Amino acid sequence: MNKRIAENLFLRAYEMELDGESEHSVWAYRKAAWTVDELDENLADIYRLKGMRGLIALPSIGNSIARVIISLLEEKSGGFRHYRRTVCSRACCAGASPSGSHWNSFPAG
Numbered sequence: 001m002n003k004r005i006a007e008n009l010f011l012r013a014y015e016m017e018l019d020g021e022s023e024h025s026v027w028a029y030r031k032a033a034w035t036v037d038e039l040d041e042n043l044a045d046i047y048r049l050k051g052m053r054g055l056i057a058l059p060s061i062g063n064s065i066a067r068v069i070i071s072l073l074e075e076k077s078g079g080f081r082h083y084r085r086t087v088c089s090r091a092c093c094a095g096a097s098p099s100g101s102h103w104n105s106f107p108a109g
Helices: 002-018 021-037 042-056 063-074 077-087
Strands: none
Touching: 002 021, 002 063, 021 063, 042 063
């Protein structure tokens, strides 16, 4: 689960960068993704046992990113697949398969 969440956060950072959002926001998502990716403990267990406070206690995870993580943890379909279907609204991905788009930069999940 941690790998999927980390991948989703990395993809969000990439999307934000492509959309010209602030470097601060992009780096916040990247640092949060690195934190999640390197965790030894299961992120779902942290949330189940400690709630949002447990997520915020992790390095580089603030309130807004913790809420994103919670929504990903609560999804039944999994973070990465959901992100590919619903979050990316760039013209190259809208209603299309990932081939030929910026998705080629990322491994399939």
